[in-house]
Amino acid sequence: MEVDLVAHCGEHLDGSFLYTMTLTDLATGWTECIPLLEKRADAVQAVLSQARTLFPFPLLGIDADSGSEFLNEQVMMYCEQEHLTFTRGRPGVKNDQAHVEQKNRAVVREVVGCVRLVGVRAYRQLGEVYRVLRLVVNCFQPSFKLQAKVLQRDRVHRVYDVAQTPLQRALASGVLPEEQQHDLSKWVQRIDPLALSEHLDALRYALLCEAHLPPAVGASGRAWPPLRFCLAACMSEPLPAPEREPEQTGSLEVPGREEILALLQAHPEWTSTQIVQGIEHQVPDRAVFAPLETHISVICPPGCSTWEDSWLLERLQGGQAEPLPEEPSSSEEVISDADQCAVQASPLPALAFGTSSRTVGEHEGVMVSQ
Known part of the structure; x- marks a missing residue:
């Protein structure tokens, strides 16, 4: 496994x-691809731990460059504790990590660009972009793999294998259990590549707005949360229904959309729990036994349901392993779950000219799916 860092510094290296x-x-x-807020040893260790949960197969070792973010005592101790073989390339020789260097250009730079990204909000939005990008690159972007080089007179003839996606190569390798192979194939077949590409375009546009424009502020004066990735919106068929607990005795009544929106407009600072309590206070004769998520989900689109993700689905979605950090000086306030769903329900922004989501393949013999 080759590892490398890409700096989103823009035109200068000053500041963070x-x-x-x-x-x-x-x-x-x-x-x-996983974003980092800072170039520190503890941040690198945390990302390595998160990456091990995203790969469908176990990691045996890592090969990095000679940067101080990798060559330090904390990362070395982590590799020893986790039984990971650590190797490094020669200082100043980029070709020692040729595979990951190529991905830095064909995946990261082609999608994110060379803009300067700063702060927690950009960190969150960049993480959402990578949650979609990992599915596009690993499941729907086939590429050739060099098998041999044959010298023919004055020229070198390169021999490639059949174009395959990384997922197809992982399934054909035989390292995955049969049950896991079946589950991965079943889930990927349910994803709509066109919807996934459109979702990636919208998230990339939101990231560019985050880099060049001030944060969008709602009517209450609070900054809107970043645009989130919703796997259910990219499915060609609906996700399975969640397993509900046994219904309790009494009438099950769910408040309407208008009642919840009226409370949100009157009290934008309320949490989801306070909204339900307000509904019960307005209509004391109503027996409300539904779970809290049932009341809030009526204002969410079908793709934003509160379905509990399984282990496999979490790997597909690529969620964050740990809570995202907060900036002490940030003016962003806590956004309720209802506000978050309202943002996701809004139409996706239109892309500016020249922001296609198609990533460029490898510099030698890559076939990109259309």
């Missing part, structure tokens, strides 16, 4: 800015 850690498997080409 975000980084992206790119991890590429040599055998299958499986690539994961």
Whole structure:
């Protein structure tokens, strides 16, 4: 597994800015991109731990460059404790990590660009972009893999295998259990590539707005949360219904959309629990035994349901392993779950000219799916 960092510094290296850690498997080409707020040893260790939960197969070792973010005592101790083989390239020799360097250009730079990204809000939005990008690159973007080089007179003839996606190579390798292979194939077949690409375009546009424009502020004066990735909106068929607990005795009545929206407009600072209590106070004769999520979900679109993700689905969605950090000086306030769903229900922004989501393949012999 080759590992490298990409700096989102823009045109200068002054101050603090975000980084992206790119991890590429040599055998299958499986690539994961995870954002970092700072270039520190503890941040690198946390990202390595998160990346191990995203790959469908176990990691045996990592190969990094000679940067201080990798060559330090904390990362070395982590690799020893987790039984990961650690190797490094020669200082100043980029070709020692040729595979991950190529992914830095073809995946990270082609999608994110060279804009300067700073702060927690950009960190969150960049993480949402990568949750979609990992599905596009690993499940729907086939590429050739070099098999041999044959010298023919004065020229070198390169021989490639059949174009395959990283997922197809992982399934054909035989390292995954049969049950896991079946589940992965079933879930990926249910994803609509066109909807996934459109979702990626919208998230990329939101990231560019976050980099160049001030945060969008709602009527209450609070900054809107970043646009979130919703896997259910990219499915060609609906997700399975959640397993509900046994119904309690009494009448089950769910408040209407108008009642919840009226309370949100009158009391934008209320939490979801206070909204339900307000409904019960307005209509004391109503027996409300439904779960809290049932009341809030009536103002959410079908793709934003509160379905509990399984282990496999969490790997597909690529969610954050730990709570996102907060900036002490940030003016952003806590946004309720209802406000978050209202943002997701709004139409996706239109893309500016020249922001297609199609990533460029490898510099030698890559076939990108249309």
